[in-house]
Amino acid sequence: MPVADENADEDNPYLRDPPTDFEPVEELSEAEAERRVEQLRAAIREHDRRYYVESEPVIADRTYDALFARLRELEDAFELTHPDSPTRAVGGEPIEEFETVEHVAPMLSIDQSGEVEDVREFADRVQREVGDVRYVCEPKFDGVSMEFVYEDGRLERAVTRGDGREGDDVTANARTIGSVPQRLHGDSPDFLAVRGEVYMPKDAFQKHNRERIERGEEPFANPRNATAGTIRQLDPAVVADRPLDVFFFDVLEASDLEDSHRAELERFPDWGLRVNDRVEVVGESADWSSAAESSGDESRDPIDGAIDYRDRLLEVRDDLDYEIDGVVIKVDDREAREELGRTARHDRWAFAYKFPARAEVTPIVDVAVQVGRTGRLTPVALLEPVDVGGVTVSRASLHNPEEIAAKNVNVGDTVRVQRAGDVIPYVEEVVEKNSEGHYDLPDACPVCDSPVERDGPMAFCTGGLGCDAQLRRSIEYYAGDDGLDLEGLGEESVRQLVDADLLASVADLYELDRADLTDLEGWGETSAANLLAEIEASREPPLPAFLSALGVPHVGPTTARELAREFGTFEAFREAAEADPERLEGVDDVGETVAETIHEFFTSEANAEVVDDVLEHVTPQHVEMDTGDELEGLTFVFTGSLEGLTRGDAQELVEAHGANATSSVSGNTDYLVAGDDPGATKRADAEDNDVPIVDEDAFDALLEERGIDSD
Known part of the structure; x- marks a missing residue:
């Protein structure tokens, strides 16, 4: 049976104008605590739906936080935790590895092209095989596609697309995403498997990347990489700290299917599933969303309306807070979909009309300041992701304050990005000035707040270690x-x-x-x-x-x-x-x-x-270094612990007799000396390069042969 709409309970005190002064936990009976917990869970789910799906919250953020904290307090005090409680959204225990599970229905790819002729060929084939149709047009999100399975209204599992037939069970991570409901609302089907796209909003991505850069961590290349890297974290608590969101856009399987895709999407918000507000219907009787108004003459071929939709979305692409790389055009009628069928790789009732890649010219969204080992401050431009020589670039060096001033670069400007030596991206020039003046480095370190000092064209944090x-x-x-x-x-x-x-x-x-x-x-x-x-x-x-x-x-x-x-x-x-x-x-x-x-x-x-x-822990040792050339021309690498002398002493010993001591194994290495607990990487490199691996006894024998005393 469908799950009853708990939020219809008008006696729930936490739905509107909820109290935030709570009675002491010790004064509650177990039965009263259970009742309060159920009311809080129901209210928080409703507030989540209003916030994420309706975009119409009815309570302030601090009030929501107080209700959430109270729920967690009661669950902990009375041991009332539950798998689909909103408190599970803060992340569970880390896992060893993901379990691979089969999808309820295949999650196939979409046939796609950036050429309008290919889009018309798709429409011609559809018309030949099933006659006139209506199309649902949706943004093509550039995120991570996932299957969400609900049974009796409860989230049972969330699975990555994988190879389209099976994927990784990432349910614990999905539960941490605020816009993924743990329980469906209203008169939802007993069984529902839906496809959604998990993504990182662009503004949140730039903020997250800025924080990573300022912490000295490698930033993500683009929002999709950030999303994919996050959703596959083995620790749900890490996922909970990252700003993921989701749009739901397809029914994969359900106990009660609608006749059309449009009808399914109309039901999604009632169940608490967030849909994108840019979806439109084109074709005969296109009476949903703003399609009739925006598509113009409804007597046109429906595919003309879909092409117009794509062109309009391309114009506003940079204004959206999520990455899209085209639009998806879907046959609306489910019976027509079944008749069209699928190939081994993709459904024949859908087509993706791709956008051209952004090439070299892109706006600067923000500037992060990276602090290096020596304290040098390096300004990094955070960009709308752009294709530069076949590589997606979302950041570029601004070099130093003098370069910034010379190029008159600032946040908001549209710039041309190049790659130095086809490796390091940098801002070459401003092609459209949209700001006043140029970016100025802060007077204080963004990490430790120590004063920043200039040294010629460079700037340094004075905080030291x-x-x-x-x-x-x-x-x-x-x-x-x-x-x-x-x-x-x-x-x-x-x-x-x-x-x-x-x-x-x-x-x-x-x-x-x-x-x-x-x-x-x-x-x-x-x-x-x-x-x-x-x-x-x-x-x-x-x-x-x-x-x-x-x-x-x-x-x-x-x-x-x-x-x-x-x-x-x-x-x-x-x-x-x-x-x-x-x-x-x-x-x-x-x-x-x-x-x-x-x-x-x-x-x-x-x-x-x-x-x-x-x-207090280390005693630096000095070894005389100019004693002979007995080992001249040889290169040694040391790994593990040596008994007779420290590894550092061994390095200095061979160097004192004319050899080279390096830290990594290569084809130029003559010997890898392996002590106790040697590093696996160096041993593997030695084997790959046919470098002899000798133990400490063999090393001592080699020194003795050359007349070198290792004592």
Whole structure:
């Protein structure tokens, strides 16, 4: 039987002018709590329908939040949780993997073209096979198509399109989307499978990308990629934090089918399913929506009305808050649809008339400021996605304040985008000036609010390692190839550990334990043990590697090596860096500018505190580096923990005798030396490149053969 419309209960106190001063939980009986919970659930579903479907909310957001919090409070206090409760929209427990399930009905693709002749051929075939028809015209959303199955009015599952026959069960994630009803309203069918398009609104996408850039994370290329990446997250709580929405547009299967597609869409809002307000009907008796008024002469061939609809939608495409890449033209009558049938790949009763791709010229929607490891501020233009050389681009570099001023670029301007070396997008010029003046970088860091200082054409955050953005990148650099080469601690891992509040500084690396890591998604006992072994092996790093790992501006591996040779110990180097920068200028690769930069780094209070914290866990070691050429011409890579000496010591030892020590395996590598718990990636690379893998005993034997004492 259909689900009764709970929201018709006029005695529900939470429907209109609801109270937000609630009686203490401890004063409620269990029966009273159950009644309040049912009323709150019914009211919240109704408020969701009014907000997402009708766009006519009757209560303020803060009132809705109070009702939602009260429902969660009562469910927790009286253990009244339920799978279709609105509180499930905040996300459930993470899962290991998605289950693959078969669709109720095939979710086929749509035949498509950007040529009007192909659209007319489609209409001619339809007319030949079933006669005159009426068409329903809809925007072609550029999102993620999904199947939503309701049984007895309750959401049972949500499945990605997959290969059209089966897809991934992402129900827990779908429940977090506010416009996906957990229960249908009104006189809904006992069984209903509908097709919807999950998408990220353009304004929300740009805001989300801006936040990612300012956090030092890689932004999404376009709203569709953002949606696809979100809906397949294994943690529903992550999905709940991202701004997804949905339009419903087709019945796949139902216990009570309507005669026409138009009639189905008319029922959707009654059931709480959100439909797009740009849908129109063209053809004989096109009396739904604004089609008769907007299509002009109804005596025309219906396909002319569909083509006109596409042209009108193309004109307003950039004004919509969702991405569309064309329109879908569907035969309205279900009996005619059945007669037309389908091919193995697509339904023969629908056709997509595509828009031309946006090419090179696009408006700037916003500007985000990215903070790099050294504090440099890089302005990034956030764009309406545009095709540049066959690649969809949604952001482009603005380089620096001088470039921005020279090009007179600002938010709202239409610009031409190019790709430098066919890789990095950048704004070439303004082609239509729609703003006043040019964009100005902020006076304070967008991440830590520290003052911004200019250095010629560049701008820098003065927060140092006290700035979260610089901190995250500094941890990545410290653990990276130019630092201490901690395998298993890349960008994604660092982000995960920082987001889990396990890393608030570089020094926190040395406080990690196995339980911290294995509690995180994607970490097992082996990967946790391997990383901890890598970190443990880095407690006595060679001085050059440590100096480079600190991420001092202009101090990479080569300069760090020269500084280590000159000063011998970290203490001697730091003393000169803080008190006598002119002393640094006598070192190869260090001039006045680099010396002053090193001085500023070590005299920064925030940086000094971070370095001191690291030194509580780390003792940099110095190894004399100019002793011989016994290993000249050989290249070594080290992985895992060595017993006789640290991995850093081993690197410096071979370099002191003429060899190269690199952090990654390539065809130029002569030996991969594998200690305990070696990294799987380096072993695999060695096998792929036919590089000999030797253990520590074989390495010692090799050194002995060359007359080198490793003790």
